Amino acid sequence: MVEKYQRSVTISRRRMLELTGIAGIGTIAGCLGGDDDDSDLLNQGLETVDVDYNENYEEEMNEAVPGGEINPYNGEHIFNPYHTSWNPGEVQETSFEYLAIYSTEQGEFIPRIAENWEIDEQTGATRIEISDEYGWSDGSQITSADFVTALKLSAYLDQGIETYVDPNDITTDGEYAFELQPREEYQSIERELWINQWAETLLNVSETHYSQFIERFEDAGDDEVEQIQQDVVSFEPEWDQALFSGPFVFIEANEEYADQIPNPEHPIAQDWEFYLRYGRAKDEAGLRAGEVDWRHNDPTLQDLPEKYDTPPVSYSGQSFALLFGPEDEYISNDPRVRQALSHVVDFKTLVAEVAPDTPADTYSCGIDAGYVEFFVKDSVLEAMTNYIPENRDRATELLEDAGFTQEDGDWYTPDGDHWELNFPVGDWFQQPSEMIYNNLNEFGIGVDYYIEEMPTWQAEVEDGSQYDISVHLNYGMARDYHAHADLQEELFGPTRGAVSERELFGNEVEVPEIGNPDGDMITVNFEETLNALSTAQNDDKVVQHATRLAWAHNHLLPGTMIHPWSEHYWVNAGEWNFDLESDAWLTSNRITHYFLEHGLEPQ
Known part of the structure; x- marks a missing residue:
């Protein structure tokens, strides 16, 4: 197709x-x-x-x-x-x-x-x-x-x-x-x-x-x-009132557990001979790649093949990102300040400690790193700033260029005020956010840091105007598979659009010439370029427009993304046969696809 x-x-x-x-x-x-x-x-x-x-x-x-x-x-x-x-x-x-x-x-x-x-x-x-x-x-x-x-x-x-x-x-x-x-x-x-x-x-x-x-x-x-x-x-259909089109159907739900059986009307699932029982092990980690700081903070199961210790076994498509809000005038008005903050954070160590061996976005260009090479010229990708390694010297240079000064280890704004950032974080991200706080604090940036209890979806869509920096879910951004979708969401999305919602910069911006961070400044109009990308008539035009937008994003919005999860969901995974060579682990809805391609059999 x-x-x-x-x-x-x-x-x-x-x-x-x-x-x-x-x-x-x-x-x-x-x-x-x-x-x-x-x-x-x-x-x-x-x-x-x-x-x-x-x-x-x-x-x-x-x-x-x-x-x-x-x-x-x-x-x-x-x-x-x-x-x-x-x-x-x-x-x-x-x-x-x-x-x-x-x-x-x-x-x-x-x-x-x-x-x-x-x-x-x-x-x-x-x-x-x-x-x-x-x-x-x-x-x-x-x-x-x-x-x-x-x-x-x-x-x-x-x-x-x-x-x-x-x-x-x-x-x-x-x-x-x-x-x-x-x-x-x-x-x-x-x-x-x-x-x-x-x-x-x-x-x-x-x-x-x-x-x-x-x-x-x-x-x-x-x-x-x-x-x-x-x-x-x-409209509120509950589990026993809903119609199910997929491979599993809820047929029991009580205070203790809930059962899903193979859908008897599904042409593939109807032949399966297993069911799913939820609730009996709800606080236990299922099949998972690596240890993560998330809802299940448990070690990797010991009876699984080594392949499951590294992603993307059943990579879930979630990511978390360093985000910038519009309240701090220096963050909002000057891309050098945003760049400096990204350079201060030691994402390399953060990943190694929180989610070993999981991917990090080394381009920060608004297009998911998993498929960015399909949309952006190789030479431009190579010229982009990599914000993953800590670079305090570069952060210092950028802040001083922006008019900040440092006295006795603390940073002061161009207006002479002690610089302090509002840094609220959802409770999903306590460990990585503490590491980010420590990085900023050690660098001399004051941080009003606090943890908030936050349901899953609020971690994704929390109002971007209420913080200077934060760490939130970027749920689904790893599952769009198209430059236009990713960049449209990043720039003009209804929740955290950098232009439309957070107003970090306008629709028309000045950035260094494409592929040359030291080059003359050029103008990029986001709406015009996104529209051109949406109607591009050949692959060369797609790459041309996507490259222009990605380069501008790397310069203006270095909100580095980390992909810390790679998971599946059975705590009794050792009792089942898995086709380790199957490509079904690498699809965008891994759980269902694996079932549909293979089903499961007891060992």
Whole structure:
């Protein structure tokens, strides 16, 4: 098929909070605003789904024990991808199926429900055919109407695809094909970028449950759209009311544990002879590469092959990044200050201590280091500043050039004030953030440093205006597989966009000439160059525009990213056979793909 993909973005969590009336960091996810009677009315059509399964599964099937905490009992997880209690991790990976899945090893899409697609070279009109062998967990057929519902809903909730296609131009063509027609101004959209908008669609909404919202959106006036969006994010199907398209189905959830069995309507999973039991070992580390400072701070299991000790065995795609906020005027106004701070931090030692042997981004150019070489000229990559090794001499030079002075080991601003930074950190990152604090403190930069308890998604989307520097999740940035997607998110993303949200610099900037850090200054217009990248007609043009943007990012926003996780989820992994040579470990949703390619067998 094709070579790259862009992860479907999820609705901004801050936008969710606005729609549902939630405020405050400590708010429990899922506490919805609005009238309780309206919520009851919205959810009154939900019924318990009847799944046809073997009730003797515990006696007749083998048990795999995940190390996660995925028990949806009593509304702990809501099966609506736009709800604040949605779990986008293990639940998503095992419960829902993809149109296609990108293989990082093979550099191409592997079909799942998709059979084939065709794209008109002149207009971009696209027709996707799907398999007739997949069913929902209640026994009903998965059809093109389900994918049209999913894509339309994404567009109506401003997830990004609406930029390129009007939701009215996403239509069915019979039961097993659907069509998309790009907007007129995007008929010349760069081919891979277009494919990336829909190829890895995760079928986590059904026509049965969500067509009610599509019908309302299609009939709505401008003043009615927000209310419908609010109703979507307030829709609350629980584990026994949801329809599952993926390889596993929840059939039991209680205070003690939850069970997923192979989906009897899934053409591959229906033949498996094992089930997943969550909750029995929820605080134990599962199969994992290396020791990490994360939820499971336990040693690597001793009975696993050595291959699992180094990533990317089942690399999860998460990263954490050093981020800059707009509150400190010197950080906000002068790229030399941001560069200096990155040089002060000893990322090399940080990685060695917190997550040995895991990758770090040596380019800091806004495109994920895993595939940046496909988009940026080699000579420019070689000329980029590497912020991973500590370089205090360079940091000192940059700060002095920016007007800072040092007295008795402490740094003072150009205005003569003692320099102190506000450094709040989510509790996921206590160990690496302490190391960063120590680096800054030893260098003479005052730091108001404190740890905040922070749910997973807040570690990803915490408001960037509330800190001078911080360390947060960059969840998913390692899974976009396209320069435009990465840079658009970094510069203009709805949560932490450097231009649109944090306002660290404007849309038009001055940077040294491309590939020459000591060269004359040139002007880069981010919007114009991103637009040119989105409509580039050949690979040379893609590389030209992406290289220009990446070079500017390296100069202006050296928010170095670290990739500390490589994990899987079974604490009883030693009891199972694994195909160690399989490329299935190297795909963008490793857990599900490995299952689908191989299943598991007891040793």
